[in-house]
Amino acid sequence: MSIASVEVVPLAKTGGLPPVFLTVEEAARCLRVGRTTCFGLIRTGELESLMIGGLRRVPADAPAAYLARRRAEQRAA
Template sequence: MNDQEPASTADPTLVLLTVEEAARRLQIGRTLCYRLIRTGDLEAVPIGRLRRVPAEAVTEFAAKLRRAYRPAA
């Protein structure tokens, strides 16, 4: 997979994403993505020495942001 590949062409069948893939889907930097994982804001699972982000965790994180910044009715 090309590191410069746009998020819109990412493989939707992937269950676990690399941190870089998750960052691209969120359109944020890799360092910020690691910080979100470290603080527990973005779910990640260890596989050996690797970190993988469940694909649905990216969607859940975006939904959580939307709820947090939704104007009060």
């Protein structure tokens, strides 16, 4: 199962649509890291995020993209 297919919010709450954005806490759960580590990845630019109003949100596909980059880096090393 890929990270992109992890259901973070029950589909009934989103009207049957998958989430477009994740909270930082949801992204951290997808990556199986802590909230502080997730904020560190965001701060260094390794994990994509945006501000929407005053809220920090992570695009739903960003955790999978981060993992793909890390895997490629490790294969190249």
